[in-house]
Amino acid sequence: MSDSVETAAVAAPAPSLNTGQSGTVVRSTVIRRLLRNPLGIIAMAILLAISLLAILAPVLAPFQENYSNIAKTLAAPDSVNILGTDSAGRDVWSRLLFGAQLTLLSALLCAGVAIAIGLPAGLIAGYYAGKFEAVSNWMVSILMSLPGLIVLLTIRAAFGPSVWISMIAFGILISPSYFRLTRTAVQSVRNELYVDAARVSGLSDLSIIARHIFSVVRAPIIIQTAAIAGVAIAIQSGLEFLGLGDPTKATWGVMLSEGFKNVYLNPTLLFWPALAMALTIGGLVLLGNAIRDALEDGEKIKHRKKAAQQKGTTAAPARAGQQRQSMAAVELGTEHHLVKVTNLGVGYPQADGSVKKVVDDVSFHVDRGEILGIVGESGSGKSQTAFSILGLLPDNARIVAGSIQFDGNYTVAPGEERVDQARLSRLRGKRISYIPQEPMSNLDPAFTIGYQLVTPMVRVLGIPKEEARKRALKLLADVGIANPERTFSAYPHEVSGGMAQRVLIAGAISCEPDLVIADEPTTALDVTVQADVLDLLRELQQRLNIGVILVTHNFGVVADLCDRVAVMQNGRLVEEGSVRDILRNPKEQYTRTLLASMLEGKTPMSMLVSSQKEPAA
């Protein structure tokens, strides 16, 4: 279902050709994923079988649970008593079935009580916060500090040996776990915009909780319940094993206790209830794990050894050998380029074995002292291209075609599937550096700015700490920070976004790189700050004569900084040229469309792109 939509979304802005991004995102639903997990199937089968046996106990059991045949105690299995009898001559098979009924029901009761208390309390506390949350936190702390087993023993002494009462008590004792789970989940969505939108729509709090908030806690509650039901069975059986259960009821715990007393006479009496409990608890735990795995989106995809790409290349091994030889030498006459990307393709293997290509046949080069702008919209593959030069693609990404060379050496040789980290880590930080989009999330809040500037210099340049400190202070002054000393000893949260970006630029040039890759370096900044940062980048680039790859979506930024521009769309490079050519006389329709979307110089309130009936964005 989602496949067609994804394709539609790609196809909508412009008719997608056969080249460019291909493949679709393949997702599978939770249930299907659960069924594909062998542990999930086994767990569900076991639990289903035990539940069926429990439900059908009155039909299946040959005897009543307490029917005893005094004449036939501790009998071995035969055709009448298929699992034998216990010390009172009761049928083990029948008692096992009725025991399943009681055990499962009491576990359900326990989980039910815990949910009934913990879930609503957690929802209210999480959504409203304030006094209710404070009071309920107190109650939870008190409940959790109570020694559970002692409370259960006290309750048994006060109310008698009822399974139900002890399970209700245990449910209350364990309700804090639901409370905390729910409250945390609700707190995380309380301030989401869709909740605000519902408030603006005038939805009552109750409807907001029911519609928008409850769905968030549903999954964790199910997982938690599987675990808690298992714990409840264990606790209940434990109490009964100690002889604190109701001897008139057949439960697995009572049977275990009975078997333990006769362990020397008939060890199998111990075996059957123990097996039943182990299967049930194990099944519940496995089911919980399987659901959790199914809900976590990260599907593990085994990449079929370049199956998609090498189909048709029969002489694959020979080719690989040949490539290893050509490793050292790049194509003659291209070694003077600082960076040269040739026919690069980047793809992600999908669950069904296909490869979703995000970059296809991209070639460009950057020389020393030159700024190349890569322009494109989100999903055009511009960041993926930049990341493959940096060697920072996610683990599951594959270089499906092409090569990358840096200063006359391959970092990705033709035919290689992944970026060679050993080769790149020698370059990264030292000769290639990176300026990220989000300055704040790229500084570690736990360390001072000075520490984060000094450490790489000490590691990479091998200079003493004192010297690195001096250099860092000079760099901070160079990037236009008025009081370098104060910024040096400040923590990231103490400086503004524009300041943080200056710090990162200082860090990027600290080890005197040859190439700086800047991924939307000003997008997160205010316009006035952006202008300052652009000034800074231009000044530094000219002074240090470095090559820069500037990834951006903003043609204004391109006009401000770049010498050359490459325009990307759907993973392909559609047009490349000098900044004046591209901005003034674009040849490709796509570039023209992008430039036409600029607001600068347009008549206010006029339609920008849609004189006729517009297509969906």
Place this chain on the structure above:
Amino acid sequence: MSTMEAEESAPLLTVENLVVEYPSKKFRAKPFRALTDINISIGQGETLGLVGESGSGKTTLGRAVLGLAPVTDGRITFEGRDISHATRKQRRTLSRDLQVVFQDPYTSLNPALEIGAILAEPLGVQGLEQTAARKRVKELLDQVGLPSDAIHRLPREFSGGQRQRVAIARALALSPKLIVCDEPVSALDLSTQARVLDLFLQIQKDTGVSYLFVSHDLDVVRHISHRVAVMYHGEIVEQGPAAVVTRDPEHPYTQRLLLASPVPDPDRQEQRRADRHRLLDSQRHQHEQAGAVA
């Protein structure tokens, strides 16, 4: 409240001397003042653009109008009614006329609900029955240019621009008189932004709705607004017709803002850069002089 002439000439929304303060987390500390003495008004079918940098309070002003931020002092009047401290019940009535489109189309739609359910939500609150609601949802999808089979799809199956269309459709569901647009195009690509801006303009032309349009981008605000207010540090520093404020601003901050926005041509941008440096120098000079006099 309801003398005849007042009703006729009164603007749709007036905000008078608005102050918004957030209580400080620290015990007995001074509350944080997000907005100081805000005065704006929006007429029928008019767009007021609100521009400013991050932290200037422009989003807070939108939220205060929607009842999502605490009004400490001052008055917000909508169609002659004081809504500064409207209750949830009053808000429910108000939601017919006052709606919102948020910045981030990824978090403003509940990921677990189908598009149809998202759009039907405000209709259900107003007690519209299911078949009528379904019909209205189809109309809305058509109005914002989405296929009608979108009803049974989840938000994650749509691109950012399409999601923003869904958010706009939700705001339009009850045919409101005023939509607060909180940076509705900032998270979108350039060409998507252009299409969504077209959509906003088209809707205004068709329905006569008013917008309070919050953005950090002077170009966007210039394009879509009749009048523009510039916010700086929680105050409105300049307000007037869009053409004046966005082309020939008076306040030093607006002047800086105007020249900071880069233009897509290397030579004109170089010119603008020089202009900006000249402006910054002269402003610094003035500042120093003012300091010397004082």
